[in-house]
Amino acid sequence: MERTLSYVDAIREATDLEMARDAGVVLFGLDVDDPKAILGTTRGLAGKYGGDRVFGTPLSEDAMCGAAIGMALAGLRPIHVHIRMDFVLLAMNQLVNMAAKTHSMFGGQEHVPLVVRSIIGKSWGQGAQHSQGLYPLFMHVPGLKVVAPSTPYDAKGCLAAAVRDDNPVMFVEHRILYYQKGRVPEGDYVVAPGKARVAVPGREVTLVGISYMQVECLRAQRYLEEVSVSAEVIDPIWLAPLDIGTIEASVRRTGRLIVVDNGWMTCGAGAEIVASLAERMQDAPGWKLRRMGFAPVPCPTTPSLEALFYPNARTIAAAAFDLVKGAPQGWLPAARADLKLIEFKGPF
Amino acid sequence: MKRDELELTVRLYRSLRRIRRVEEEIVRVYPSDSIKSPVHLSIGQEAVATGVCEALEPRDVVFGSYRGHAMYLAKGGSLPRMIAELYGKADGCARGKGGSMHLVDVERGVMGTSAVVGTTIPNAVGYAYALKHRRENRIAVSFHGDGATEEGVFAESLNFAALKQLPILFVCENNGYAIHTHQSRRQATLDICTRVRAYGIPAETIEDGDVFRIFQAARAAAAAVRSGSPGPRYIECITSRWLEHVGPGEDFELGFRSREETEAWRKNDQVARLGGMLPAPQRSVIDEAIEAEIAEAFAFAEASPFPPAGELLMHLYR
Structure with missing residues (x-):
């Protein structure tokens, strides 16, 4: 085992x-x-x-x-x-x-x-x-x-x-x-720099989740199954050097990209990924993209505002659904307890 | 003079004179635009690096600042490779990628100089940590200016070095000015050593720039540091920068200081003083050898090619 x-x-x-x-x-x-x-x-x-x-x-x-x-x-x-x-x-x-x-x-x-x-x-x-x-x-x-x-x-x-x-x-x-x-295998192994991982293969939209947002993207992929949307989830793992090739290959297949940053979007990791793809995929017509990340403010402490500050699986799924359909659909999945991993429970 | 005194005087004179003449040659060549690097010259301050480095072993290491020519040369850094570096040539000590402010010669224990004030102080401390950890009989030396003592990292570094009783000698080259601003306009109390002693580090000031006194203080401090007890030592050397902060000229016309301020130091010029202590024939042999070495170094730099295009992206990662 x-x-x-x-x-x-x-x-x-x-x-x-x-x-x-x-x-x-x-x-x-x-x-x-x-x-x-x-x-x-x-x-x-x-x-x-x-x-x-x-x-x-x-x-x-x-x-x-x-x-x-x-x-x-x-x-x-x-x-x-x-x-x-x-x-x-x-x-x-x-x-x-x-x-x-x-x-x-x-x-x-x-x-x-x-x-x-x-x-x-x-x-x-x-x-x-x-x-x-x-x-x-x-x-x-x-x-x-x-x-x-x-x-x-x-x-x-x-x-x-x-x-x-x-x-x-x-x-x-x-x-x-x-x-x-x-x-986690016992003993020695390395995950070498410069190689991303396709965490879940899919056909219609590529979700790139950075750091913790990878978890939210994996949950979003499950929510999207509810509406029969096939999402591919990629974990870049290493951001520098960045394996842009794996992301490019995916977006060339799906035609749609959502980058979910675990930070602000301006000059962010997502911005870099999107800009690199824009340069590399000028021959690929009509591909669609969306960046998600922190709201452009310092993070508030109160839970009511903090919840709005971060992307989450449901907002990511909703954005992906809209991207696939080509227009706002007004769909937001209901929260599912089975997709909730352990959350941070205060107080310290 | 006794024989060992004479030998010491010869070594110190050779180092002082060599640094002075190298920098005078830089001043002479500078208008030709062969030197492709801003230069922060040490003319007037040579006794500090010379006196301290004379007290070190070849395997000891030094870290310094952008005013680092004197330290680099006094510690034994390659002269031809330094001049080639100033010329931006492929044979430079940093392959033309560092310039005057980033001199390095690992083989000779010159671990590098930085353009950001105070930055190499903790690097020297960390190196000293490694030396102690491996029980090596070597010491690290941090050369920094009076301005660096105002940086937060200075206080942090002293604290950690004292806490871990590291084999490090701190050397402050206090020339009184951070660019054009006098120490009295920057520091609430001018006594740097008092602040250093507050960390439990023995500290002393050499007020007069006497190269023998600096050497003796550094020798005693280095011996104490090397023995592992009582950890770090601090030496502040008051000195005088005769030329402008950066570049080959003077800066008296700016009005922030007077030429008279440097007069006492010029009368106390250690290059002339030690030269005068040597018999004339012996001195000319030394001087001639230095001139030949300098001519050779500049010719080496002239002849060296600029780095080819392929060098641009090299040495980013190892």
Whole structure:
């Protein structure tokens, strides 16, 4: 029987395996060695590998990111953890001006094998500064790699790939995905950069869901079955390098695309996907597209407004249905309990 | 002079003179537009890098700022490859992709210089963490200016280095100015070392730019850091930048400072001082060798090709 693990345990296991495999891997960040152990993803590792390799840091995201780069220059393979992606903004100078540029700017003499883990928050009042999906900022900068795995399988394989990569990798997690369980093989494997996955094949519309929005797209695909619409669901997994070819091949077949971003749409990952396809598919007449993402405001805390801030499976299904029919249909599926995965239940 | 004193004087003089003459040659060549890079010259400040690097082992590493020619050369960075880098040539230390502000020579322990003030300070700290973690008998050195001490990352870096008792020597080259703004208009208290000591890091200021004093302070600090106790050390060297912030000229006409301000430092010029301490014949042998080396380096840069088109997309990822 195949083994099932949570997203949390998949990340923990990947870290454990990489630290066992390579003595140069070090893990640090605020609270990685505290009793809550970054929601369990670093649990037990400080005890197993010692305080030199696994340690909590001062509240100094900028310097600790710079220190991570220095460690990488000295031959270590640091993993720097931020419990919210919003906090990574404090380290932008080091990420954009040093980590991304070192290999090129120094003519190949140096390289920076660095992994920056960060978690996007959602629900129960996470609010404006605990909810941002800022990965497009990093996709914009040459020299960084960006990955946003949505399944436990990919979380483990992508983290292993990120640690082994000789370049800086932004490893983007999502708080709600932490509750996901799924197939995770024991032992060693990698989900290598630059390959998307067709999660569900379909014929009439392509749904590309990024990070947590992959889950909402998978639910939307099921809702669409109710109205006999066949949706193909693609998980890009790696955003930089981005496997645009897999998405293009799908859209050429379905003729319709909905990109569901786990962030704002302006200059977003979805915008990049759509622009790339527009360039590549100028020979394909009449294909239709729609972008979905966060409402263009800071995320509110109150549930009544937060519910409107995010796309969800039902709004995605409705948009896809309209796209397939070519006009607004006024259809919104009724919520189905069987499609509801575990949601984040506050309070903390 | 005793023999070891003479040898030290010769080494320091050679380094000082070499840095001064390289930068004077950059000033001379600059109007020809062969140099394809903004230059932040160290003329007047050579004693800091020279004194500190004389106290280091070849395997120690240094991280610096965009005013980094002196540090790069004092640590042993390749001169021909530096000039080729300024010329934007394929044989440059960064293959023409870094320029004057991003010098690097990993083999010689020059880990890189950055154009963003304060940026390499935590990089040096992280490198020092790796050295301690692997129990290597090496140290990291962070060269930075007085302006960098105002950046938040400076405080964060000192705290972490002290917390983990890392083998790092911080060297502040305090030339008094961030571009055109004096330290007194930027810092509430001018005593940088007092702020550093608040983190539990021993710190001292060398006020007079004396290269021997800088060397001795750096040697003592490096020895302490290398022994692993009591962790980081900090040296602030007061110095004077004689030319403009960026470029080959002077900046007195801008009115933010007077030539007189630099006069005392010119009278205290360490290049001339150490030159005067050596017998004339010995000095000319050194000087002639430096001139030959510089001529060769510039000729090397001239002869080197520009990088071909295929280089543009190379070295983005490893």
